[in-house]
Amino acid sequence: MGRIWKFGDDVNTDVIIPARYNITIDPQELAKYVFCEDRPDLPKEAQQGDILIAGENFGCGSSREHAPIAIKAAGITAVVAKSYARIFHRNAMNIGLAVLETDEDLDVFSDGDNAEVDLSTGVLRSTTGNAHIQTKPLPQVMIQLIEAGGLASFVRDHDIEELVT
Amino acid sequence: MGTLVEEILSRKIGRRVTAGEIIFADLDYMMTHDNTTPLAIKAYRDVGKPIFDKNKIVIHFDHAYPAPNLKAAEAQKRIVDFIKENDLPNFYHQGICHQVMIEEGFVKPGHIIIGGDSHSNTYGAFAALGVGFGSTEIGVSWCTGKTWFRVPETVHVVLNGEATPGVTAKDIMLAVLRELTATGGRGKSLEFSGSFIENCSMPDRIVFPNMSTEVGGTCGLIAVDDTTIGFLENETEAVGPFERIVPVEAEYERVVEIDVSSLTPQVACHPKVDNVKSIEEMSGLPIDEVFIGTCTNGRYEDLAEAAAILRGRKVNRFTRTIITPASRKVYEKALQNGLIQVFHDAGCTIGVTGCGACIGRHGGLLGPGERAFTTMNRNFVGRMGSPESEIYLGSPAAAAATAIEGKITDPRPYMQ
Numbered sequence: 001m002g003r004i005w006k007f008g009d010d011v012n013t014d015v016i017i018p019a020r021y022n023i024t025i026d027p028q029e030l031a032k033y034v035f036c037e038d039r040p041d042l043p044k045e046a047q048q049g050d051i052l053i054a055g056e057n058f059g060c061g062s063s064r065e066h067a068p069i070a071i072k073a074a075g076i077t078a079v080v081a082k083s084y085a086r087i088f089h090r091n092a093m094n095i096g097l098a099v100l101e102t103d104e105d106l107d108v109f110s111d112g113d114n115a116e117v118d119l120s121t122g123v124l125r126s127t128t129g130n131a132h133i134q135t136k137p138l139p140q141v142m143i144q145l146i147e148a149g150g151l152a153s154f155v156r157d158h159d160i161e162e163l164v165t
Numbered sequence: 166m167g168t169l170v171e172e173i174l175s176r177k178i179g180r181r182v183t184a185g186e187i188i189f190a191d192l193d194y195m196m197t198h199d200n201t202t203p204l205a206i207k208a209y210r211d212v213g214k215p216i217f218d219k220n221k222i223v224i225h226f227d228h229a230y231p232a233p234n235l236k237a238a239e240a241q242k243r244i245v246d247f248i249k250e251n252d253l254p255n256f257y258h259q260g261i262c263h264q265v266m267i268e269e270g271f272v273k274p275g276h277i278i279i280g281g282d283s284h285s286n287t288y289g290a291f292a293a294l295g296v297g298f299g300s301t302e303i304g305v306s307w308c309t310g311k312t313w314f315r316v317p318e319t320v321h322v323v324l325n326g327e328a329t330p331g332v333t334a335k336d337i338m339l340a341v342l343r344e345l346t347a348t349g350g351r352g353k354s355l356e357f358s359g360s361f362i363e364n365c366s367m368p369d370r371i372v373f374p375n376m377s378t379e380v381g382g383t384c385g386l387i388a389v390d391d392t393t394i395g396f397l398e399n400e401t402e403a404v405g406p407f408e409r410i411v412p413v414e415a416e417y418e419r420v421v422e423i424d425v426s427s428l429t430p431q432v433a434c435h436p437k438v439d440n441v442k443s444i445e446e447m448s449g450l451p452i453d454e455v456f457i458g459t460c461t462n463g464r465y466e467d468l469a470e471a472a473a474i475l476r477g478r479k480v481n482r483f484t485r486t487i488i489t490p491a492s493r494k495v496y497e498k499a500l501q502n503g504l505i506q507v508f509h510d511a512g513c514t515i516g517v518t519g520c521g522a523c524i525g526r527h528g529g530l531l532g533p534g535e536r537a538f539t540t541m542n543r544n545f546v547g548r549m550g551s552p553e554s555e556i557y558l559g560s561p562a563a564a565a566a567t568a569i570e571g572k573i574t575d576p577r578p579y580m581q
Contacts, residue, residue: 010347010437014545019524023229023236025203037552057348060381061545063283065204065299086352086383087283091299151305152211160309161189 001127002049002077005042006111009055013088016059016067025066027073034070048075051115051124053106055081059088068092068099078117080124080135082106093142094151100124100135108133119146140164168319168415169386170354173294176275176410184318184418191311193276193293194221198262199237200228200524201281201300202244208304216251217310223255223271224248225262227519233527260492260518263287263295263375263460268494270402274389274410279303279312284460284542289374289386290367291393292410296384317354317383318418320345322373324361326426331577333470334369335462335540335560337361337423338376339431343441344421351381356412361425362387367396368466375461376542379438388412430563430575435536435555436546444563447573453535455480455568456522456549457561458489462540465490465498467561472504474565474579475511481571482512487529489516513568525549531556538567 021033035042052071058081059067068091071079078098092099098119108131109115109124117124117135125132138146141163148154154163166172166181174182177190197205202224209216216222224244232238248256257265263284266272276293278285281303288295296314306312322341355377362370370387377385387393388411397403430444457463457471468490480486488508490496496518499505508515514529516522522529523541530550531537537549537556544556559567562576569579 012545014548018547019200019228020526022200023234023240023526025207037547057351057381060347061283061543063201063281063285063297063299065201065301068299069204083348083351085381087297087299090302094299094301094305150211151301152208155212155305155309156214160305160311160313163313 001114001116002047002051004109004111004113004115005039005046005050005052006109007052007054010057010060011054012061013059013064013067014061017070022064022066027069030066030070031073034074043074046074046076050076051117052076052079053081053109054079056083058084060085063087065091065095068095068097072097078119080106080117093145096146096150098146100138102133102135104133106133166413168354168417169292169356169388169410169412170294170317170319170384172410172412173275173292174314174316177277182316184316186316187313188316189311189313190277192221192279192306194223194271194278195303195306196223196225196262196266196278196285197281197300197303198228199226199230199241199244203240204300205281205304206244206247208301209307212305212308214308216307219251219253220255221310222253222307223266224253225265226258227261228524229526230258230519231517260495261460261463261520264464264491264495268401268492270404273397273403273407274393275408279306283378284375286377286382286385287371287375287460289384290371291397292386292389294384297378317352319354319356319415320350321417321420322355322357323420323422324357324359324425325422326361326424328361328425328428331562331580332428332430333560333562334365334372336428336431337425338372339433339441339558340423340428342376342379342433342439344423345380347380347437347439349380350377352383353418355380355382355385357385357387363390366466367392368464372461379542430560430577432573433544433558435544435557438543438558444559444573444575448575450573451536452484452538452567452572454529454531454537455484455486455564456489456529456537456539456541457564458491458516458521459523459541460491461542462561463489463491463495465495467540468495468499468504471561471565472507474562474576476507478511478569480512480568484568484571485529486513486568487516487522488513489521489528490518493518522549538564538573540564
C-alpha cells in the first residue's frame with residue numbers, strides 16, 4: 001500500500017529524469033532526481049509501495065532506461081496508465097517494473113490518495129475512498145520478467161526464446 | 166509481400182510475417198552511445214554469458230563528448246576500459262551516432278539495427294530496420310545476438326507534389342507531425358513515399374524516419390531506389406550489393422496524404438512537438454539562442470542551407486548562434502567548402518561535432534526565460550536546460566534567418 005502520485009498525458013522521459021542527471025547508473029542516485037523539476041516533492045517523499053497514475057502515452061521520448069530505473073528505485077511499485085510509449089514500456093518490463101494499462105476512468109483517484117494494487121488480479125483500489133478499477137491482465141512476458149527480476153536475470157538462466165511473447 | 170517493415174522482417178527470418186505477429190530475429194548491429202552504454206555493460210555482466218559476436222557491437226561517444234564534467238569523464242573511462250578488455254572493434258567518437266552509423270557503412274537495406282537511442286529510426290531512410298531500445302535489452306543482445314519484435318502495423322504517409330522555394334524536408338515533416346500528432350504513430354511503422362520523397366536527396370529523406378520517433382513510431386521507413394543505392398555507394402563505406410527492398414501489395418492500417426506544394430515554412434512551438442504552426446504566425450517572437458545541428462539537420466546540406474543565408478551577414482548580437490556539424494566528415498566538407506568561414510564571419514560559435522546542445526548537458530544550455538530556435542527533433546520542456554526555457558523547431562534556413570533578425574523569421578525573403 002502507498003500513496004498515489006498522479007500525472008497527466010504525454011509525460012516524457014525528460015520530465016521523468018532530465019538528461020543532465022543521467023550521468024550515473026546507480027539507482028538510488030537516479031531516484032533522487034526522478035521528476036525533480038516537475039514534481040520536486042516526489043523524490044523527497046515517495047515511499048516503497050507508492051503507485052504512479054498517468055494518462056496516455058506515458059514515457060514518450062528518449063530510450064533512456066534511467067527513467068524506469070529512477071521510478072522503481074524511488075519506491076514506486078507499479079505504474080498504472082491509459083497507455084505507454086513503446087520503448088518505455090519495454091524498458092520497464094526489462095528491469096522488472098510493473099506497468100499496467102487500463103481503459104477505465106482514472107479520475108476516480110486523486111493525487112495523495114492511499115491505494116493498493118494487486119498484481120495477480122490487476123485491481124487498483126483506493127484505501128482513502130471506495131474507488132477501484134480493473135487493469136488489463138499483465139502479458140505473460142511481463143509476468144516472466146517481473147518474476148525473474150528483469151531480462152538480464154532471465155537470460156542468465158534461460159534461452160531468450162523461452163520468453164512467452 | 167507486405168509493407169516495408171513486413172518485407173524487411175520476412176526476408177530476415179525466411180518466412181512471411183504480418184503485422185501483429187511476435188517474432189525473434191537475428192540482429193545485424195547493436196548500437197549504444199556514451200549515455201546508454203554503461204547500463205548495457207551492467208546488463209551484459211548480469212547475464213554472465215560470452216559476447217555472441219563482437220563485430221555486431223557498435224559504441225559511439227557523442228552525447229556528452231568530450232566529457233563536460235567529472236562524472237561523464239568517469240563513465241566514459243569505464244566504457245573505454247570495457248572496449249579494451251573485450252577488444253571491441255567498432256568504437257567511434259567522430260560525431261552523432263546515427264550519422265556515423267550511415268557514413269561508416271553499418272546501415273544497409275534489410276539490416277536490423279537496434280539502438281540505445283530513440284532516434285535509431287533514422288536508418289529507415291535506407292530501408293534498414295532501425296529501432297530504439299533500452300540499454301538492458303541491448304546488453305542482453307550482446308550475448309544472444311537476437312531479440313523479439315512485434316511486427317508493427319503501418320501508417321503510410323504519402324507526400325506528393327513539389328515544395329515551393331524555402332520549404333524544406335523539415336517543414337514538411339513538421340506538417341506531418343501536426344497531422345498525425347505526437348501519439349498518431351505510437352507503436353506503428355511509418356512508411357514514407359510519394360513524388361516528393363522520390364525526388365528527395367538522401368540527406369533530406371533522413372529527416373522523415375528520424376522524426377518518426379516524434380509521433381511515437383517504432384520505425385520509419387523509405388523504399389530503396391537508385392537514389393538510395395547511389396548514396397550508399399558514393400557517400401558511405403557500405404559495401405554492396407544492396408537489396409532493393411520495396412513494399413509489395415501492402416496493406417496499410419492508415420494512409421495520410423499531404424500535398425506539399427501548398428505548405429509554407431513550419432515551426433513546432435513550445436511546449437509540444439505537434440504544436441506546429443506556419444512561420445508567418447510565429448514571426449517576430451524574440452529568440453536568445455539559435456542551434457543548428459543534430460541527427461535531424463546537422464548534415465553538410467543543412468549547413469549549406471544555413472550558410473547561403475548567413476553569407477556576408479551578421480547574427481543578432483543578443484542571439485547566440487551555435488553551429489554543430491553532425492560528424493567529423495560533415496565538418497571536414499564544411500571546412501573545405503568555406504562554410505565554417507561563413508559561420509565564423511557571421512558571428513556564430515562552432516560547436517564540437519556530436520549531439521551538442523540538443524540534450525541539455527553541454528554546448529549551449531538555456532537559462533530560465535530563454536527561448537531557442539533550433540533544427541532539433543523535439544522540444545520537450547527543459548530538454549535544453551532550464552524548465553523555464555522554451556524550444557521552437559524549424560529548418561536550417563529558418564534558423565539562419567532567425568539568427569540574423571534575433572526573432573523568428575520567415576527565411577524566404579533571404580533566399581531570393
